[in-house]
Amino acid sequence: MTMTEHRHPHAPSEEDPPTAPVTVPPTPTRRTPTVLEQVGGPLGFVSSAVPVIVFVTANAFLPLGVTIAVSLAAGLGLTVFRLLRGERVASALGSLVGVAVAAGLVAWTGSARDFFAIGIWISLAGFVATLATVIARRPVTGLVWNALHGGAHDWRADRAVLRAHDVATVATALVFGARFAVQQWLYVAEATGALGVARIVMGTPLSVVALVITVWAFRRSTQRLVTSGSRAGSPAEP
Incomplete structure (x- = not known):
């Protein structure tokens, strides 16, 4: 009588295809924003400086009414640029509102x-x-x-x-x-x-x-x- 070799039911056989190793993708680490990024980064600095530079420069060479118009145009252009870059609407419009209120006060007081x-x-x-x-x-x-x-x-x-x-x-x-x-x-x-x-x-x-x-x-x-x-x-x- 021939002895039959018994295999464990879960043991791999020569006919079974090799099992591919399971790779777990690394968990992405969330980068902490730098201090400069938390205040808007270089663009935030530029966004706050440009309207002031435009107003002061225009005021040195142009009549007050034209200066107000130029500063509003600069604020509007900067806002459109920030929106096209995908910034939040509230953040982009906030700077425009600030320029508009300041320019309106200038127009009122002269x-x-x-x-x-x-x-x-x-x-x-x-x-x-x-x-x-x-x-x-x-x-x-x-x-x-x-x-x-x-x-x-x-x-x-x-x-x-x-x-x-x-x-x-x-x-x-x-x-x-x-x-x-x-x-x-x-x-x-x-x-x-x-x-x-x-x-x-x-x-x-x-x-x-x-x-x-x-x-x-x-x-x-x-x-x-x-x-x-x-x-x-x-x-x-x-």
């Missing part, structure tokens, strides 16, 4: 320096509002960080976290305050050209500085309250 008036008073409002949150022991950067994390963290109870957000919010307040102080002084002096230079120099560059400090405060908060799993530190001062 003074070229009023192109910068709204921005000056926005800087003052920003300075007062952000500094008030620090005085109230609820710095606005901390409120924003906690809101982004579901509002579940007692971040004010951690002295290091509260101090970090005090620093970040004070830095933001100083940016607003510096813009108001310098540009209001130039506004009173009726130095329209210098106002344009100050608006550009104190725009995106100072925003990047404030954002760098804010990102540091956000990361410090995340490390202490989220990554480490800690919910509270030393009690905060009242």
Whole structure:
């Protein structure tokens, strides 16, 4: 009697085709945007600077009415360009609305320096509002960080976290305050050209500085309250 060799039912045989190895595609990693990208990147800087440059340059050589028309045309052209690049409609139209309101104020008052008036008073409002949150022991950067994390963290109870957000919010307040102080002084002096230079120099560059400090405060908060799993530190001062 011939002995028959038994195979395990799941064992591969010579007749079975080779099984191709299963490859798992790598999970794409999400790149964290740089600080400059978070404020709009180089194009964001250009978008904020071009209307100012056009207005100041045109005002030096053209009548005020023509200057207003040229600045509006420049703002409209820049908006169309940004829309064609696929930027968000709200972001692209926001800059056009700002130029239109500033130009409308100039047309109403007849003074070229009023192109910068709204921005000056926005800087003052920003300075007062952000500094008030620090005085109230609820710095606005901390409120924003906690809101982004579901509002579940007692971040004010951690002295290091509260101090970090005090620093970040004070830095933001100083940016607003510096813009108001310098540009209001130039506004009173009726130095329209210098106002344009100050608006550009104190725009995106100072925003990047404030954002760098804010990102540091956000990361410090995340490390202490989220990554480490800690919910509270030393009690905060009242």
